[in-house]
Amino acid sequence: MKFVQNIFDQTRPLVEKDGKRNLLYPLHNALETMAFVPDHTSHSGAHVRDAIDLKRTMVTVIFAMVPALLFGMWNIGRLHFGAFGEESSLLDNVIFGALKMLPLITVTYAAGLGVEIYFSWKRNHPVNEGFLVSGLLIPMIMPVDIPLWMVAVSTIFAVLIGKEVFGGTGMNLLNPALTARAFAFFAYPTWMSGDKVWINTTSADGGQLVDGYSGATALGDLATTVGQGMGNPATETVMAQFGPEGTYSLMNAFLGLIPGSIGETSAALILLGGLFLIFKGVGSWRIMLSFFIGGFVMAAIFSAFAVNEFMGLNPLHQLMLGGFMFGMVFMATDPVSASQTATGKLIYGFLAGFFGIMIRVFNPAYPEGIMLAILFMNVMAPLIDHYVVEANVKRRAKRLANA
Amino acid sequence: MSQTFKIRKGHDIKLVGGAPKTDLGRITASTYAVTPSDFPGITPKLVVKAGTQVKAGDTLFFDKDRPEVKICSPVSGEVAEVKRGAKRKILAVLILADTECSYADHGAFSFSGATRDAAAAHFASTGVGALITSRPYGVAAGMSEKPRAIFINGIQSGPLAGDLAYQLEGKEKSIATAVKALKLMTEGTVYVSHDSDKAPIEALQSLDATHITFSGKHPKGLVGTQIAQTAPLNKGEIVWTVNAIDLPTIGAAFESGEYRPEYRIALAGSKTMNAGYATALQGVSLTQFLSANVNTDNSRVIAGDVLTGTKIEKDGFLSFGQTQLTAIPEGNQTEFFGWVLPGFGKFSTNRAFWSWLFPSREYDLDTNMHGEERAFVVTGEYEKFIPMDIFPQQLLRAILIKDIEKMEQLGIYEVVPEDFALAEVACTSKLPLQQIVRDGLNELRKEMM
Numbered sequence: 027m028k029f030v031q032n033i034f035d036q037t038r039p040l041v042e043k044d045g046k047r048n049l050l051y052p053l054h055n056a057l058e059t060m061a062f063v064p065d066h067t068s069h070s071g072a073h074v075r076d077a078i079d080l081k082r083t084m085v086t087v088i089f090a091m092v093p094a095l096l097f098g099m100w101n102i103g104r105l106h107f108g109a110f111g112e113e114s115s116l117l118d119n120v121i122f123g124a125l126k127m128l129p130l131i132t133v134t135y136a137a138g139l140g141v142e143i144y145f146s147w148k149r150n151h152p153v154n155e156g157f158l159v160s161g162l163l164i165p166m167i168m169p170v171d172i173p174l175w176m177v178a179v180s181t182i183f184a185v186l187i188g189k190e191v192f193g194g195t196g197m198n199l200l201n202p203a204l205t206a207r208a209f210a211f212f213a214y215p216t217w218m219s220g221d222k223v224w225i226n227t228t229s230a231d232g233g234q235l236v237d238g239y240s241g242a243t244a245l246g247d248l249a250t251t252v253g254q255g256m257g258n259p260a261t262e263t264v265m266a267q268f269g270p271e272g273t274y275s276l277m278n279a280f281l282g283l284i285p286g287s288i289g290e291t292s293a294a295l296i297l298l299g300g301l302f303l304i305f306k307g308v309g310s311w312r313i314m315l316s317f318f319i320g321g322f323v324m325a326a327i328f329s330a331f332a333v334n335e336f337m338g339l340n341p342l343h344q345l346m347l348g349g350f351m352f353g354m355v356f357m358a359t360d361p362v363s364a365s366q367t368a369t370g371k372l373i374y375g376f377l378a379g380f381f382g383i384m385i386r387v388f389n390p391a392y393p394e395g396i397m398l399a400i401l402f403m404n405v406m407a408p409l410i411d412h413y414v415v416e417a418n419v420k421r422r423a424k425r426l427a428n429a
Numbered sequence: 430m431s432q433t434f435k436i437r438k439g440h441d442i443k444l445v446g447g448a449p450k451t452d453l454g455r456i457t458a459s460t461y462a463v464t465p466s467d468f469p470g471i472t473p474k475l476v477v478k479a480g481t482q483v484k485a486g487d488t489l490f491f492d493k494d495r496p497e498v499k500i501c502s503p504v505s506g507e508v509a510e511v512k513r514g515a516k517r518k519i520l521a522v523l524i525l526a527d528t529e530c531s532y533a534d535h536g537a538f539s540f541s542g543a544t545r546d547a548a549a550a551h552f553a554s555t556g557v558g559a560l561i562t563s564r565p566y567g568v569a570a571g572m573s574e575k576p577r578a579i580f581i582n583g584i585q586s587g588p589l590a591g592d593l594a595y596q597l598e599g600k601e602k603s604i605a606t607a608v609k610a611l612k613l614m615t616e617g618t619v620y621v622s623h624d625s626d627k628a629p630i631e632a633l634q635s636l637d638a639t640h641i642t643f644s645g646k647h648p649k650g651l652v653g654t655q656i657a658q659t660a661p662l663n664k665g666e667i668v669w670t671v672n673a674i675d676l677p678t679i680g681a682a683f684e685s686g687e688y689r690p691e692y693r694i695a696l697a698g699s700k701t702m703n704a705g706y707a708t709a710l711q712g713v714s715l716t717q718f719l720s721a722n723v724n725t726d727n728s729r730v731i732a733g734d735v736l737t738g739t740k741i742e743k744d745g746f747l748s749f750g751q752t753q754l755t756a757i758p759e760g761n762q763t764e765f766f767g768w769v770l771p772g773f774g775k776f777s778t779n780r781a782f783w784s785w786l787f788p789s790r791e792y793d794l795d796t797n798m799h800g801e802e803r804a805f806v807v808t809g810e811y812e813k814f815i816p817m818d819i820f821p822q823q824l825l826r827a828i829l830i831k832d833i834e835k836m837e838q839l840g841i842y843e844v845v846p847e848d849f850a851l852a853e854v855a856c857t858s859k860l861p862l863q864q865i866v867r868d869g870l871n872e873l874r875k876e877m878m
Contacts, residue, residue: 027765059801063767067760067796071846071863072853073735074442074588074757077775077782079800081768083807083857086781152801196804196858307779310809366808366822415823419838422818426663 027062034058052146053139056153084155086308090299091162091356097295098288099123102170105225105285109241110233126226127288129174130165137178138164141185145194154195156202156362157185163203163356166289167349167397168210169223176217180210200404201363204397211394219393221246224285243285244274244347249390251335261335268339279346290352293345300355309359312368313375317354320379321345328387336387350382353396363404367414374410378403432641433625434658438816439646440778440851442588443791444735444757448697450595451705453722456747458714461504462521463489467739467749468559469867470568470874471498473519481508486533486556486688489522494878495571497549500749501556503690503711505531521746524712535686540609548613549573555682560675560750564656564668566870567845576669578617578660581608583633583673584624584643586650587734591695591753594630595706596674598693601632603680604673608636610683611671621673622655633673648816653848657817662843674752692752699793700728700756709747715754716744723756729796731755736850737863760797767799778814778855803858811862814851817843821852825862828869833876836869845870 034054041051060081068075103119114122138161139153146153164181188205189198211218221242227235240247244267251261267273278284282292290296303309325341332338345351358364358378365374378400385395392398465473472493477483484505492498506526514520535555538548549572552558561579563570570576585593597604612619618639623629625644634640641659643649652670662668671679678690690711697704703722719730720743731738732748735755739748747754767775772782776792784790811821819840827835846863853862 030765031763060766060768062763062765063797063799064801065761065763066798066801067729068798070861071737072850073729073731073738073740073755073796074444074776074794074854075798075800075859076779076855076857077767077772077777077784077799078779078855078857079768079859080803080806080857081800082781085769154803156806194804196806306781308781361808362806364808367820368809368812371809411823415820415839418818418820418840422663422838422840425661426665429663429666 030061034061049147050143052143052153056143059152080155081158083308084158086306087159087303087356088162090302090306090309091159091166091289093295093298094289094292094352095127095162095166096120097282097292098166098290099127101282101291102126102226102288104283106227109225109227109235109239110229111236112233126170127165130168130172130177130288131162133174133178134164134181135161137181138185141182141190145190149194151194156189156195160184160202160206164206167203167207167287167352169218170226170288171223172210172214172217176210176214177206180206180213183209196362198362199408200401201357201360203360204357204401204404207394207397208401211397219246224287241285243393244268244279245386245390245393247274248336248339248347249393252390254334256332256334256338258335265335268343274347276340276343276346279343284347287349287352290349293351296351296355300351303355303359309355310361310364310371310375312371313359313364313378314354316372316375317358317379318345320376320381321350321354321383322379323376324380324383328383336390344383348386349394349396350379353382353400354379357396358400358403363407365407365410365414367411370407370410370414373414374403374407377406432659434641434643434649434655436643436645436647436649436654436658436816438812439648439654439814440855441586441647442735442776442794442851442854443789444588444698445791445793446697446699446701446704446756447589448591448695448704448706450592451703453696453703453705453707453718456707456709456713456715456718458717459526460509460714460746461502461506461524461526461710461712462714462746463500463502463524463712464521464746464748465490465500465519468500468569470566470871471500473500475511475519475522477508477511477522479508479510482506483508483524484531484533486535486682488556490519492569492571495573497553497572498559498569499553499556500559501533501688503688503713532687532689535682535688537686538610538683540683543613545613548610551683552610552614552679555686556688557675557679557682560671560679562670564653564662564670564845565842566874567847568874570669572614574667574669576615576617577666579611579615579619579669579671580652580655580659581611581619581621581633581636581638581671581673581676582650582652582655583622583630584650584655585674586624586647587736587753588647589695589697589734589753589755590650591693591697591706593673594628596693596695596752597630597632597677600677600680601635603684604632604676605636605680606683607671607676607678607680608638610679611669612638614669620655620659622652624649630673648814648848648851651847653843653845654816657843661818661840664837664842666842672750675750694747694751695753696722696756697753698731698756700724700730700758711747711749713747714744715741715747719743719745719756727759727761728756729759731757735794736854737847758793758795760795762797764797798859800857800859802860805858805860807857810855810857811849811852814855815848817848819843821849821862825860825865828865828872831872833873836873841866841869841873
């Protein structure tokens with residue numbers, strides 16, 4: 027690996043303090059430390075250190091996302107060809123999906139890392155690894171047909187306003203990936219909701235969409251039942267899709283064979299990623315479990331007192347739809363924006379899941395209630411921690427009083 | 430009836446190169462050094478200068494703010510040099526030893542009808558008072574303090590720690606004397622801790638004191654853990670802590686009035702050529718001993734263990750209060766894509782590397798940091814290694830912003846730097862936790878004095 031080291035050694039003078047390309051120093055440093063774990067030795071405190079670092083933590087999260095990401099690519103192709111009633115092989119689907127997905131990923135990383143590198147240079151610190159994950163999360167929670175420039179603008183907004191203004195990775199209040207999605211959602215609503223954006227229907231060879239094609243998502247369809255009451259014949263066609271034979275059957279929703287944001291449809295593979303994260307000790311089981319329970323409790327309450335078909339949906343089915351599972355595993359668990367105390371994590375997760383389903387069902391104009399619920403709980407997390415820590419402070423003060 | 434506490438939070442770092450019970454002889458040298466930086470919380474005021482003749486047990490320097498805290502010479506001889514650094518800071522007092530050691534006679538202590546004041550004066554004049562650490566702050570104890578309790582730590586559970594039973598062999602009598610002396614110093618309880626995962630140490634078991642027993646993982650051997658489990662320290666309280674290995678020195682000072690800081694020290698680690706035990710006086714020059722027993726090629730010698738010890742040079746001296754020497758490789762090499770590889774052979778306290786499959790493996794760890802320093806990102810990590818009712822990350826943040834009130838509220842009085850050592854090892858962001866805690870304690874102490 028000598029020659030790789032040589033490349034870094036030869037280019038270093040260019041980017042060092044007096045070099046011509048000093049602005050690129052953070053990038054040089056990031057790439058070099060990526061290629062080679064540095065030869066730094068301990069100078070204070072403990073003499074030996076754990077092999078783990080932030081790069082390892084972040085790459086573990088990326089590994090956990092890969093199954094859902096690959097499935098998402100395949101699903102892009104499957105839905106596209108399905109819309110035209112065309113036969114397509116597994117490979118066709120994946121290639122079509124990859125061609126849609128890769129530009130999204132590239133643009134996100136370029137936009138986000140550009141901002142990160144600028145701030146690293148400005149503040150004279152190394153590039154933080156946090157964006158490795160954010161940069162992959164953002165494309166996974168976008169609809170397939172969103173224009174690339176919108177992704178770029180959203181990403182820049184998220185990194186700048188969501189993270190850097192607070193002081194960078196570790197200091198941010200909000201989850202940067204969700205900030206990007208929220209920005210896109212409110213800035214470009216027509217590209218982030220409705221029934222046009224979830225399935226790519228541009229045909230190169232002038233194909234015709236199949237009869238009865240609908241580009242809506244399960245939640246979009248469910249939202250149409252609101253205000254119609256329970257058992258209204260007008261909602262029958264919609265609700266039939268949620269039956270065992272329908273497009274949005276529980277099994278299809280669990281496996282992910284439904285339209286939706288690119289990486290969020292397959293509950294099964296997301297869950298697999300979640301278990302991997304818990305097992306690796308990187309993701310918080312407390313947040314994931316309490317998030318699930320919170321969502322389930324809310325969905326069960328709705329189901330018991332249902333006044334429309336959306337509320338009446340089987341709680342488990344409710345949780346398999348939309349961004350609930352993805353939010354639970356990959357968004358709510360961001361250690362920086364989540365609660366930091368063990369007890370706080372349980373409260374935070376529960377409320378995020380609970381409010382997620384509440385917003386989704388009560389305000390169908392925001393079918394993505396999960397995003398808003400997690401962002402809301404991000405803001406609340408420091409407050410939750412405050413009370414948890416305060417209990418410890420009180421306990422200590424009481425001990426002192428009794429001493 | 431002794432109480433048993435099981436320590437579940439923590440980690441035993443298993444390293445290769447444990448010390449077998451081989452006798453490496455006696456470390457002799459003509460130069461000795463006493464280093465003020467081995468005594469946290471002391472501003473040294475010299476009473477000797479180059480050329481002064483001293484006996485073993487004569488005061489070399491004392492604490493400017495608490496003159497009763499005296500640091501004594503471990504040998505007799507001539508003060509060769511007072512090494513100074515920037516701003517004339519005293520780095521070390523070097524002593525050229527006599528061939529035959531003569532001792533300053535502080536007189537044998539008479540226990541019959543002895544008062545606390547008499548014992549305090551004897552602790553101060555013989556220099557063994559400096560072997561007592563005072564909490565909060567983790568500094569050398571001042572003899573005018575009124576400790577709520579005294580904890581005698583009979584557990585050595587750190588990486589490659591020496592076998593305490595072996596190190597204390599044959600010193601039963603002076604150990605009992607030391608405890609008798611310590612009991613005079615407090616109206617509270619004198620605790621002695623025992624490791625129930627090891628064979629009981631008779632000399633400690635038979636002591637007239639309150640016995641507490643610990644089992645499980647390191648940091649059971651840190652006295653901070655033991656205090657936290659028994660009766661956590663409150664604001665305004667003081668407890669003293671003494672390592673069991675220092676009891677013979679204290680006892681001898683009370684029996685004969687002489688200061689004889691002689692220890693059976695352990696030499697361990699993967700970079701040793703001969704691991705084992707050697708007899709040595711505090712402050713002895715280690716140049717010859719290390720060149721004979723340690724492979725000095727790209728290695729680091731640590732006085733103490735790898736968690737809390739201090740790095741010493743190849744021509745260094747045995748630090749005060751350290752009874753273990755550890756030699757491990759320096760880790761000044763890069764590793765190609767080390768963070769992506771499965772890491773079957775990598776030491777880690779969590780499962781992010783596949784080495785979790787081999788929990789009982791011994792590692793040959795080097796000093797590499799395995800990554801660059803970052804901001805706090807991962808949460809819930811430190812808690813796994815600190816068996817106390819505190820919020821470590823919140824406390825560290827309070828220290829970093831110098832919020833004294835918050836530090837107090839979050840329990841800074843209950844900790845000293847070593848309590849954060851394991852968390853520092855595990856820290857994903859590679860932050861200097863022990864240094865942060867030390868800075869916080871210093872800040873607080875400055876404020877309170």
